[in-house]
Amino acid sequence: MTTSVPFELRPLVVPASVDASDAADFVAMVDVRNEIYREISDNDDEAVTPAQLLPHFQPDPDNDKRSWIVLVEDQVVGRVIVDLPAEEGSQVAYWTVELLERVQGRGIGGALHAVVEGTARDAGRTVLQAWAEHPEPDAGATSERLAAPTGYGEIPLDRPARYFRRHGYTLEQVDRKSVLEIEPALPSVRDLLADARSHADGYRVEQWMLPTPEAYRESFAWAKSRMSTDAPAAGLEIDEETWDVERLARHDARFVDGGQTVLVTVAVHEATGTVVAFNELCSGVDPTAATQQMDTLVLREHRGHRLGQLVKCAGILRWREVMPRSSRIVTWNAEENRPMLSINETIGFEPAAYIGAWKKVLD
Structure with a gap:
């Protein structure tokens, strides 16, 4: 050309x-x-x-x-x-x-x-x-x-x-790319967390900074694999990913080795002791920089208990303690993912931009 x-x-x-x-x-x-x-x-x-x-x-x-x-x-x-x-x-x-x-x-x-x-x-x-x-x-x-x-x-x-x-x-x-100004949202986040807890009988919140604790590596790896099957993908071709504890360890190491702080908030199903919902918040090396909200997912079979609201709100409140100088959280969600967008909007996230996902099939 x-x-x-x-x-x-x-x-x-x-x-x-x-x-x-x-x-x-x-x-x-x-x-x-x-x-x-x-x-x-x-x-x-x-x-x-x-x-x-x-x-x-x-x-x-x-x-x-x-x-x-x-x-x-x-x-x-x-x-x-x-x-x-x-x-x-x-x-x-x-x-x-x-x-x-x-x-x-x-x-x-x-x-x-x-x-x-x-x-x-x-x-x-x-x-x-x-x-x-x-x-x-x-x-x-x-x-x-x-x-x-x-x-x-x-x-x-x-x-x-x-x-x-x-x-x-x-x-x-x-x-949709959305942004939350953390400080003014905190009172609402506390109320929403209390509301979520009242609907989440049989589940408990656990939180950790990477790397993933040994007790949760296997079930969290399985939950991470479900991002490729349970998140809305429209007409995109998404490979079903296989995650094991070794792959999770490699994932964790990339962030730890890069000097980043990552908070993982999960909902654990008490009857089985397994991770069934999770949210990840990530910062760079600058403690004043914007925070990236990475993966958030509730496994299909555990939806309907406000677990998405639970892990997002618990994560934001803990993050405020971990990274008090980071004033904004940025996140991305498919426009058709109305349940997750509704949670974000209720928390206080506002639209900032829109991202196009494009596909071409070769001859």
Whole structure:
């Protein structure tokens, strides 16, 4: 594909540490990643440090990550990532192409997509899937809208949406990015926790900081595996994941080794002693930075007892003690996941942006 500006695509060197002699490209990649996310969201809620991100790029038996940096005039201006899940028989490749605004619209993105597609084909994958944030246009601007085929949520037909459609993708799902200002929500959270406890007979709350305590490793690993089967997926192809205590230990180590603080709040079914609902809150190394709410799930067979409300509220209150200087929590949910969104809205989360989930099936 012809571009209007020459660029270089260079395989990303993943160093042993951020202080290693070959770490410069990795550090530059993280800096550009943060700048790109700042351009999209106009904040640093998703900023990370190189040390925080490095463990997630190390070799992983659960996922084959292939990464490149994009350079224009010897300056890093973007990145490309293709993730190939290791589940047996997987046909999926997840990918990311991100560029600074100043080099967009010059044909580079199209050339990079050809690399993504070629990598997926060479790996025998037939389904490409990716996510992109689609900010609302400025007030007064007009924009065609795209509705999710689920009937829940829509996004503007903006540059990212046109990019996906140009390369043969369909919009499969819309996720809502929501933000909670913690301090003003605390009185409501305390009341909601008391309400949830009154409906959760036979369940108790347990909490820990990673790594996962031995007593809960097996049942928590099973609960984590259910994220791939019990969360709304619309028309996306999601491999059923197999989690055991070894995979859970690798997951935990990536966050601990990156210097992150992760609080896990679970509901334990007292009759069986197993984890049946959970919520994860995660910070970076900066105690004042925004908190990321990662996975939250209630196993299907245990729904109807307000366990989602229970683990979310108990987590927020404990998090306030652990990370009192983090003022905001950011989370993502499928627009059709009305039970979880209703809990978030009642707690005080407000919509901040919408994410499109895109899919292409290769010939």
